[in-house]
Amino acid sequence: MSRKTIYAVDFDGTLSNGEYPNTGEPNLALIEYLKKKKDSGKAILILWTCREGNDLQEAIDFCKKYGLEFDYHNDNCKELIKKYNNNNRKIYADVYIDDHAVNKPKWNVPFRKKVSEQNDK
Secondary structure (H helix, E strand, C coil): CCCCEEEEECCECCCECCCCCCCCCECHHHHHHHHHHHHCCCEEEEECCCCCHHHHHHHHHHHHHCCCCCCEECCCCHHHHHHHCCCCCCCCCCEEECCCCCCCHHHCCCCCCCHHHHHCC
16 A cells, blocks of 8 residues: 655645735635545645744634645654654655745646746746
């Protein structure tokens, strides 16, 4: 049996179209994509954000409102912590989804293009 794919997903500007400290409108295409991945039983989802405390809880609640629940929040999955006998500060994932990241095309993650990127073509 193969290992589940681990997705680390940013909140501000990624799951939410807002900028910290506001939440803004949801990125519904990405939210639906992640829900399908999780429902398939082949994915582990990590909410990977700089938010902490009440701000982190606000992000968690925002996602739950749209039916998206994460397995971990700003933490590595327990299987990898056990495997390496360590919980590094760097979150391990197979796929990192962030508005400031470059995504590998093979993952086909639905993510909007910024206006500046559309004008570059």
